[in-house]
Amino acid sequence: MILNAAVPNEFSALRVITLATDPACVLRLASALGGMGVTPLATVASLEALQAWLSAHRVDIIVCEIRSECGDGLMLPSVLKALHDAGTLMQFPSIFWTGETTLNVQENLIEATVTPACEAPAKQLWVKHMGGVAISALESHSRLAQSAGISVQILRDGGPLELGDALRTVLLTLAQPDPKLQAMTFESLAEDEVINALTTGEGLRFVFQPQFELLSRRIVGAEALVRWKHPRFGEIPPAVLMPLVNRLGLDLLLFSLVEMWTLRVMLALKRENITIPIAVNASAKTLCTPNFAERLALRMRQADLPSRLLKVELTEDVQEPDELHLSASLTTIRAKGFQVSLDDFGSGAATFKLLANLSFDEMKIDGSFVRGVEQHASSRKVIAGIVNWAGLLNLSLVAEGIEDESTIPLLHRLGCRVGQGYALARPMEIDAFLNFVIEREKNG
Known part of the structure; x- marks a missing residue:
């Protein structure tokens, strides 16, 4: 983790848009980015609107909040790949996934079914989630996206240092020649x-x-x-x-x-x-x-x-x-x-x-x-x-x-x-x- 504070306007050249449907989510994302000196170019509410925006503008980063009731964030890598395969998108923007992290108990239904009543209950398994989705599942999905050439960063903590590190990584990537x-x-x-x-x-x-x-x-x-x-x-x-x-x-x-x-x-x-x-x-x-x-x-x-x-x-x-x-x-x-x-x-x-x-x-x-x-x-x-x-x-x-x-x-x-x-x-x-x-x- 990089511990130095973000330099003012360090990220001002980045072209960022947010994908969000909930007004409260829009405000959260705008506030977090604003703290880094980034003003989103736009906020889109659906994948269809996102595709229209990407077909007309260059974008470096798409920030979206993971929510169990809305799968747009999870579908985003697939949409980007389809646009790239169709020739509409020449270069993949980076994806930042963020959301509320919680530690939830995962029930083992099979063990619960076969364990006799006289035996002690099985040990509880705690699983970390982001926006209602298991972090392990997000990691697997992001790995598949990475193999397709799409950078996906999971901002687990959601703090300014983690966001700053992610933005700085994109800056360094953009400074390198496109493979x-x-x-x-x-x-x-x-x-x-x-x-x-x-x-x-x-x-x-x-x-x-x-x-x-x-x-x-x-x-x-x-x-x-x-x-x-x-x-x-x-x-x-x-x-x-x-x-x-x-x-x-x-x-x-x-x-x-x-x-x-x-x-x-x-x-x-x-x-x-x-x-x-x-x-x-x-x-x-x-x-x-x-x-x-x-x-x-x-x-x-x-x-x-x-x-x-x-x-x-x-x-x-x-x-x-x-x-x-x-x-x-x-x-x-x-x-x-x-x-x-x-x-x-x-x-x-x-x-x-x-x-x-x-x-x-x-x-x-x-x-x-x-x-x-x-x-x-x-x-x-x-x-x-x-x-x-x-x-x-x-x-x-x-x-x-x-x-x-x-x-x-x-x-x-x-x-x-x-x-x-x-x-x-x-x-x-x-x-x-x-x-x-x-x-x-x-x-x-």
Whole structure:
């Protein structure tokens, strides 16, 4: 929580409208925003009126009060997505949900029905609500909105500091380049530029992000990543580069480049008597390449390195339509002594299907759950569930995207033993990574 008071007129440039039907609610929202120096451009009373306003005006924020008797606030993300899909809305405004918070007893009707009268009544379960809607349900709904690209902030306390933080977050977001506009710009990348970068290595960098045992902070592994600096556009985000690589059928070439530099790093660590597994990302299409496992095993033998040190991390960039083929490929890779990890577990329904049907050694919890672990009870429940599932399937577990130091003890209490993220260490250039690992090893 940011503790400094809002600077006068700090938020005056934000274009804000409110969605409310009750006059008292309109006054509450106007008063709260006015205290932050924000005057709403308009107050609309229905989703139909909102759609008409959005079709004619740019809006940065929509503030609405959650009320059980009116579902407009809950339907708002769906309306925005429909407008965006129809081409009416070019950029999503942020949504602020606010409302009266209460702590209510939730009755368990099933237990009440089956519990004999002679037994003590079941323990009461208290659930926090906002406007009559369970906070946990709002968190789940907001997570779905986030996955669609719509920012939803739940102002639980409703105080000026929380509202100020939310407004400031939008300001910072607006100051950043729009990812979709960036993507449109990057679409002008010529295919021959991508091909040239991968065949010559021009502008490519290979970086390594350590993975830590959360309790001891001991380095237990790493992930190899690729970065591309374009001469005109600068750093090309991986979310842009990887689809280009896959579309051009260059995924195996990129894997081979990352694998080559990973082996060089492993050999440098071996000279220091350090052996930690390093993960290399690969699409399903890459893994299903004929003789992939045999070629990989040969490279490791030639480098005199055990297969267990190279971890193959399956991504969802390109799905192999023949699941039977993918299963055979993964099984062959594991039979050669390589570890296989499932990346971004929980990011989509496909990952659940893959885990149910295929065999892995490890799964990585998607960073969206990890980043929300402190704020959202639903994230904590999901992570606890994944930890239990990993135990049942005898899988190792890595928490990705750890960006706040304060989340580390919480993740450990939930059962996560290994993690990676900016709060632990950022991806490093090869020399910096080697020095970092060697120094940590010397110091115990």
